[in-house]
Amino acid sequence: MEKNKKNYVPIIIALVIIGAVVIWLMSSGEQQQALEQQNNISKSAFAGAVDFTITGIDPGAGIMINTEKAMDKYTLEKAGWQLSASSSAAMMSALQDSVENNEPIIATVWEPHSAFAIADLRKLEDPENIYNDPQATKEFLKEFAPEYSAAEVSSDVIATVVYQGFKNDAPVAYNFFQNFNVSSDTQSNWIYQLNVQDKDPEVIADEYVDENRDLIEKWLPSQETDLGKDAITIGIPPWPGATVKSRVVAAILEEIGYQTEVKEMDSGVVYTSLADKQIDVSVAGWLPTTHQSYWEEKGDQLEIAGINITQTWLGLAVPQYVDENIKSIEDLK
């Protein structure tokens, strides 16, 4: 009897341990499930709080076209999401209002921009590379702007685009476009002055030109040459960076001796007007990803004269106070 009892003891101990482990595993699995459920609840609470609506900008903007793509790729449309179109200015005031009232919002955002100066924003991850495709940019640079092929890129570059043949028509302006480039911070600062400080774009441009004489001297031709054309027309799509940068370029072209005209127009119209030689230049070619569809349509009639910014970012963002479970576009489903 004694002996038998002794033999059972280790078995009982083992059973008790196994039982405890099983119960612990089950409960931690349940905890995990409960946590996931909670996260899903907070994710869908966010979607509900913003009415399943992404705040967008003007319908022709590349970021709008890519947001449609993203909504399809991440099956957001199926989940009830929609993209509301308005304008850059309306998007910014919606963002500002939300931040002031600590209310949730999700918007199409990009850099360089002043949005990041007025709001602490969380850029949502984009594992499918819908908005930012550095590999595509490297290949694009190799083909169309080889002098920039060694540039560090993380997304699109911003190109100075002219019609094919402009180089012969206005060699001095073309030469300036080859050289003209600014930092992403400079453009963010222009947008800040425009959007937040409410300054006139021409005033911002004139001040920039005055304060950066030495730099600008280096972009200009060293000797008198035939200007070719008398006047240069710049097409401006409805975005704040393009609004100021076009005036900066106009101010510099005037100093070289050209007359200038700036024409505001829809995003797509910039590309068709360039191809038709209705305008000479755009300083807002977000390529190759954001304006891919426009480039595919008209690129063979156009030329990249220069790259005016190498560092950009585009995508969807939420204020940092929004639920921490919203980290990626995938979390919106």
Ligand code: PBE
């Ligand atoms: N943007 C600003 C443009 C390019 C520059 C991001 C609004 C667009 O989406 O086409």
